[in-house]
Amino acid sequence: MNKSIRTSRRAFLAGTAGLVIGTYLAPRGLRAQEAAAGGGGNPLPQPNAFVRIAPDDTVTVIVKHIEFGQGPNTGLATLVAEELDADWSQMRAESAPANDETYKNFAFGSQGTGGSTAMANSYMQMRQVGAMARAMLVAAAAAEWGVPAEEITVEKGKISHPSGQSSSFGAFAEAAAQQQPPAEPVLKDPANFTLIGTDLPKLDTQKKTNGSAIFGMDQYPDGVQTVVLARPPKFGATPGSVDDAAALAVPGVNAVHTLPQGVAVYADSTFAALRGRDALSIEWDESGAETRSSAAMEQEWAAAAKAGGAVVEEEGDLSGLEAEGVEVMEAEFMFPFLAHAPMEPLNGIIEVSGGEARASYGAQFPGGDQMTIAQVLGIDPTAVTVEVTLAGGSFGRRAQQDAHFAAELASVAKAAGDGAYKLVWTREDDIRGGYYRPMTAHYLRAGLDGDGNITGWQNDLANQSIMIGSPMGEMMGAKEIDPTSFEGSNMLPYDFGGRRVSWTKMDAGVPVLWWRSVGSSHTATAVEVFLDELLEAGGKDAVQGRLDLLKEDATRERAVIEKVAEIANWQGRSANGKGYGMAYAKSFGTYVAQIAEVEDRGGVPHVTKVWCAVDCGVAVNPNVIRAQMEGGIGYGLGAALFDEIVIAEGGEVVQSNFDDYRMLRIAEMPAVEVAIIDSTADPTGVGEPGVPPIAPAVINGWRGLTGQKIRRLPIVQPMV
Amino acid sequence: MTNLTVNGKEVTWDIDPETPLLWALRDHEKLTGTKFGCGVAQCGACTVMLNGMPRRSCVTPIGTLEGAEVTTIEGMEGAEFEAVQTAWQGIDVPQCGWCQSGQIMSATALLQMNGAPTDEDIDNAMAGNVCRCATYVRVRQAIHDAAKTMEG
Numbered sequence: 001m002n003k004s005i006r007t008s009r010r011a012f013l014a015g016t017a018g019l020v021i022g023t024y025l026a027p028r029g030l031r032a033q034e035a036a037a038g039g040g041g042n043p044l045p046q047p048n049a050f051v052r053i054a055p056d057d058t059v060t061v062i063v064k065h066i067e068f069g070q071g072p073n074t075g076l077a078t079l080v081a082e083e084l085d086a087d088w089s090q091m092r093a094e095s096a097p098a099n100d101e102t103y104k105n106f107a108f109g110s111q112g113t114g115g116s117t118a119m120a121n122s123y124m125q126m127r128q129v130g131a132m133a134r135a136m137l138v139a140a141a142a143a144e145w146g147v148p149a150e151e152i153t154v155e156k157g158k159i160s161h162p163s164g165q166s167s168s169f170g171a172f173a174e175a176a177a178q179q180q181p182p183a184e185p186v187l188k189d190p191a192n193f194t195l196i197g198t199d200l201p202k203l204d205t206q207k208k209t210n211g212s213a214i215f216g217m218d219q220y221p222d223g224v225q226t227v228v229l230a231r232p233p234k235f236g237a238t239p240g241s242v243d244d245a246a247a248l249a250v251p252g253v254n255a256v257h258t259l260p261q262g263v264a265v266y267a268d269s270t271f272a273a274l275r276g277r278d279a280l281s282i283e284w285d286e287s288g289a290e291t292r293s294s295a296a297m298e299q300e301w302a303a304a305a306k307a308g309g310a311v312v313e314e315e316g317d318l319s320g321l322e323a324e325g326v327e328v329m330e331a332e333f334m335f336p337f338l339a340h341a342p343m344e345p346l347n348g349i350i351e352v353s354g355g356e357a358r359a360s361y362g363a364q365f366p367g368g369d370q371m372t373i374a375q376v377l378g379i380d381p382t383a384v385t386v387e388v389t390l391a392g393g394s395f396g397r398r399a400q401q402d403a404h405f406a407a408e409l410a411s412v413a414k415a416a417g418d419g420a421y422k423l424v425w426t427r428e429d430d431i432r433g434g435y436y437r438p439m440t441a442h443y444l445r446a447g448l449d450g451d452g453n454i455t456g457w458q459n460d461l462a463n464q465s466i467m468i469g470s471p472m473g474e475m476m477g478a479k480e481i482d483p484t485s486f487e488g489s490n491m492l493p494y495d496f497g498g499r500r501v502s503w504t505k506m507d508a509g510v511p512v513l514w515w516r517s518v519g520s521s522h523t524a525t526a527v528e529v530f531l532d533e534l535l536e537a538g539g540k541d542a543v544q545g546r547l548d549l550l551k552e553d554a555t556r557e558r559a560v561i562e563k564v565a566e567i568a569n570w571q572g573r574s575a576n577g578k579g580y581g582m583a584y585a586k587s588f589g590t591y592v593a594q595i596a597e598v599e600d601r602g603g604v605p606h607v608t609k610v611w612c613a614v615d616c617g618v619a620v621n622p623n624v625i626r627a628q629m630e631g632g633i634g635y636g637l638g639a640a641l642f643d644e645i646v647i648a649e650g651g652e653v654v655q656s657n658f659d660d661y662r663m664l665r666i667a668e669m670p671a672v673e674v675a676i677i678d679s680t681a682d683p684t685g686v687g688e689p690g691v692p693p694i695a696p697a698v699i700n701g702w703r704g705l706t707g708q709k710i711r712r713l714p715i716v717q718p719m720v
Numbered sequence: 721m722t723n724l725t726v727n728g729k730e731v732t733w734d735i736d737p738e739t740p741l742l743w744a745l746r747d748h749e750k751l752t753g754t755k756f757g758c759g760v761a762q763c764g765a766c767t768v769m770l771n772g773m774p775r776r777s778c779v780t781p782i783g784t785l786e787g788a789e790v791t792t793i794e795g796m797e798g799a800e801f802e803a804v805q806t807a808w809q810g811i812d813v814p815q816c817g818w819c820q821s822g823q824i825m826s827a828t829a830l831l832q833m834n835g836a837p838t839d840e841d842i843d844n845a846m847a848g849n850v851c852r853c854a855t856y857v858r859v860r861q862a863i864h865d866a867a868k869t870m871e872g
């Protein structure tokens with residue numbers, strides 16, 4: 001065991017697992033090259049850390065962003081293949097292991113995936129990698145053939161010279177590794193792109209359609225024990241006294257240990273572990289527990305929003321609200337706690353032996369996790385390897401700035417000693433486990449003059465902060481103000497003749513986290529619904545009204561709004577017995593406008609079609625962009641219609657599984673038509689930006705159809 | 721002791737007869753294409769074929785399976801399955817992929833019973849398969865595509 005961990009770890013760090021040394025583009029003189037500056041002011045990448053060319057012609061791109069469906073494996077491989085002039089069929093991708101230095105995300109300063117940053121971050125870096133690798137292959141071929149490098153061409157994975165010499169990549173993989181990497185890799189003119197901008201098939205589709213893709217939970221190292229935890233019934237409660245006699249009597253259960261996070265059952269199989277957990281009898285210490293109900297919090301949050309808080313943005317002043325003949329309108333919105341509920345619940349493998357640890361799971365911030373695991377185990381971070389596997393979704397759930405899953409995984413190993421463990425969360429653990437989208441209250445006020453023009457806009461929010469007091473908050477300077485709490489309520493493209501946004505930080509023992517599109521998951525709804533109501537009250541069209549309010553420089557906003565109106569053949573807020581709702585939101589640098597077509601099915605909105613226009617800069621893979629818009633629309637729609645985490649009086653979470661935390665199902669999924677705006681701007685992300693506009697678009701469409709105003713989400717209130 | 725056939729191979733499980741088929745397949749046979757999503761028959765990620773019909777393996781105790789024939793995604797074959805798989809690949813249905821084995825099992829079962837399903841047939845047959853990535857638009861399209869190739 002000891003030996004196998006060390007071997008695999010060393011092999012992995014050397015980047016040689018399962019392959020012959022000397023077949024990589026492992027340039028000498030890396031040092032010199034590290035000092036050279038690349039595009040965007042970031043250091044030039046080390047090509048050997050990002051790409052591997054094997055004698056069998058395969059080109060493997062090492063992807064520093066975790067793949068959980070949003071497509072970085074395909075996207076980053078496209079960038080490398082483009083500059084390398086590889087053939088798409090020879091491209092492969094694998095996840096990078098934890099290394100905060102080599103694989104840092106330029107947006108965070110450490111390794112991590114989030115904020116829809118993968119493409120924006122890697123666009124230049126991975127193109128440089130491809131260009132460097134290409135130059136080294138060409139140099140190797142030039143030396144071998146005795147011809148000038150400039151005369152060599154590369155196309156679709158084939159290196160050729162006019163003399164008739166030609167070769168695939170694999171034959172030169174070893175020789176290329178001996179070449180000096182170029183200090184200034186030359187990138188293609190985008191006009192000459194042959195792969196970027198095309199619908200390349202995704203690299204992982206095949207494995208995901210025949211059952212062979214290996215996710216975190218699919219790993220079974222030798223001798224692994226499955227571990228499940230009995231978790232506190234309330235946030236902030238801790239294990240008190242434990243009677244584990246009945247649990248230990250369950251066949252297959254090997255041990256029970258009390259951890260800071262709960263009571264862990266170790267067993268030979270998942271079912272034995274679950275049975276063992278059922279048999280535990282635990283007294284919880286609830287002295288530190290949050291006992292308020294979510295209903296009580298709602299009232300507090302709403303009152304705090306209405307009272308106003310720290311001003312976080314001011315544009316002009318609000319005197320226009322007091323002017324004569326101006327009618328002041330108000331709205332209060334309430335957004336519930338939401339669970340992310342990724343399809344694959346949290347889980348992970350840890351193997352500990354002889355003072356070394358190997359963890360393997362869907363780690364979204366692997367560098368931070370590595371530190372945390374080392375800390376819990378009391379060993380040096382260099383003795384900890386974190387391998388990143390495919391993950392069954394995240395939507396923010398795995399983006400753990402407090403590394404709580406890594407800490408729990410390490411605690412499991414620490415309590416039991418050397419061995420291999422698989423920690424599994426059940427769906428109930430997931431739904432009740434917190435780290436929710438923060439419950440949020442919005443209070444809005446605006447003035448309308450006699451001509452229906454908006455004369456001022458005030459938006460006051462109250463919610464918990466995700467960042468303040470967290471390690472990442474410290475790093476990013478969020479000390480008193482947390483921009484993720486209100487992003488999307490500020491920096492609006494509309495001219496409201498005076499605007500003020502304030503925010504009040506609320507405190508609760510319920511852990512909160514980024515949920516797909518973060519602040520914009522509620523701000524876009526508050527802003528776009530209230531705006532639509534104002535436009536309607538002022539007798540204005542939802543599309544033209546918005547266009548008229550756009551500031552001069554809001555050209556990309558204008559383009560997506562016009563585009564979506566065009567593809568939807570916009571006729572107004574209702575037509576032929578259906579409602580049509582318009583909404584626009586920019587998040588993570590990407591501009592999205594949507595129109596939802598809504599029917600009334602027994603008093604409940606049913607969305608039949610959604611049109612979506614998106615501007616995310618250069619469209620690296622339009623197929624992936626469309627898929628992310630479709631997915632974002634479905635994810636946001638499910639939450640808008642059905643989802644809410646309710647905390648009962650006393651502090652227990654009411655929902656527990658998909659029977660009471662309702663997922664969108666196929667019959668509720670609208671048809672989706674996506675238009676991608678042609679652009680040469682640097683690419684921005686698409687994983688999250690499809691989400692924000694869908695809820696307001698549906699709510700606006702429903703009002704267009706029925707006249708009913710929605711003030712609280714979810715739209716369909718559960719029959720409890 | 722439970723004797724049954726899994727993907728055409730005879731297996732004997734000497735484990736708690738109440739063990740759900742899902743965990744027996746994963747933990748004991750290492751057939752990890754069958755996924756855990758909810759454990760309570762609400763998501764379809766664990767769908768397998770039991771004697772030729774789709775079944776939620778997370779709520780199927782192995783004690784009830786003496787002599788049964790179980791097929792998982794790894795052991796699937798046949799015209800409908802191949803048409804579905806090809807259609808899935810043709811339009812890149814999967815995102816994260818966790819639900820997709822279950823989707824493909826349900827879609828195959830649908831086509832085995834109904835060679836030309838309408839949207840409504842699809843909605844009914846696929847209602848039990850949750851996709852948190854909301855790949856539903858493509859699931860529907862791929863089933864239509866598969867039906868078309870089956871027609872010839």
Ligand code: FES
Pocket residue numbers: 755756757758759760761762763764765766767776777778779
């Ligand atoms: S895991 Fe069986 S239906 Fe969800």
Ligand code: FES
Pocket residue numbers: 069343392393814815816817818819820850851852853854855
């Ligand atoms: S593809 Fe992610 S849950 Fe369906």
